[in-house]
Amino acid sequence: MKNIWVIANWKSNKNIQEALEWVSQVGPELPRRENLKVVVCPTFSCLSEVKKAVTIGGFPILIGSQDISSFEAGAYTGEEAAALLKDLIDLSIIGHSERRQNFSESDEAVSKKVEQVLRSNITPLVCVQGADTPVPEGCKLVAYEPIFAIGTGTPDTPENANNVAKSLKQKYSQALEVIYGGSVTSGNVRSFITQENINGVLPGKASLDPEEFVKIVKECVGETN
Numbered sequence: 110m111k112n113i114w115v116i117a118n119w120k121s122n123k124n125i126q127e128a129l130e131w132v133s134q135v136g137p138e139l140p141r142r143e144n145l146k147v148v149v150c151p152t153f154s155c156l157s158e159v160k161k162a163v164t165i166g167g168f169p170i171l172i173g174s175q176d177i178s179s180f181e182a183g184a185y186t187g188e189e190a191a192a193l194l195k196d197l198i199d200l201s202i203i204g205h206s207e208r209r210q211n212f213s214e215s216d217e218a219v220s221k222k223v224e225q226v227l228r229s230n231i232t233p234l235v236c237v238q239g240a241d242t243p244v245p246e247g248c249k250l251v252a253y254e255p256i257f258a259i260g261t262g263t264p265d266t267p268e269n270a271n272n273v274a275k276s277l278k279q280k281y282s283q284a285l286e287v288i289y290g291g292s293v294t295s296g297n298v299r300s301f302i303t304q305e306n307i308n309g310v311l312p313g314k315a316s317l318d319p320e321e322f323v324k325i326v327k328e329c330v331g332e333t334n
């Protein structure tokens with residue numbers, strides 16, 4: 110049975126109190142399936158509180174960061190090194206298009222970040238705009254996120270997303286897991302998740318609302334009511 114990843118990318122939203130409210134509302138509602146991987150990616154400042162709340166609640170939620178330093182721990186002011194976060198996070202989003210656009214993040218930086226997280230046994234989730242964006246060695250999970258679909262309310266077509274996912278698997282490995290991101294909602298998630306080559310979704314805006322996020326997860330596993 111294929112893995113289904115549902116990864117909430119909160120971006121620069123939610124303070125600690127709001128983050129904890131989300132966990133307490135979403136946690137108890139989540140279906141438990143072996144192949145279902147629900148991940149929440151809060152801001153760095155919320156990571157440890159969210160981790161604590163998930164652990165105490167015993168909720169089936171993994172924790173991710175939205176970025177990571179391309180350097181190891183040391184004299185790099187303002188950076189968040191993978192080695193220092195390894196007990197807090199399971200996954201790290203790397204090379205999101207908002208970072209490439211607003212912070213001039215290069216493919217080279219992306220590749221260094223992947224190296225850093227792999228060394229700390231954190232799963233890299235590399236974001237690509239298509240099969241032409243390089244996927245660094247060692248990556249087993251990739252998000253196809255076309256820029257026109259991010260935050261616009263206009264997702265890509267499920268068929269096109271499936272074709273891109275197929276091309277990525279052909280180019281790198283059939284074992285590569287590819288998820289889709291860009292205006293995912295509870296109303297359209299099923300059309301993506303049912304595509305042969307798509308292993309999950311990365312909702313941004315829709316992940317902020319606990320009820321909507323739970324609906325997305327339930328749609329993914331066919332638990333609708």
Ligand code: PGA
Pocket residue numbers: 118254258259260261262290291292293311312313314315
């Ligand atoms: P969106 O963002 O769901 O708000 O379009 C997705 C993303 O950028 O990860």
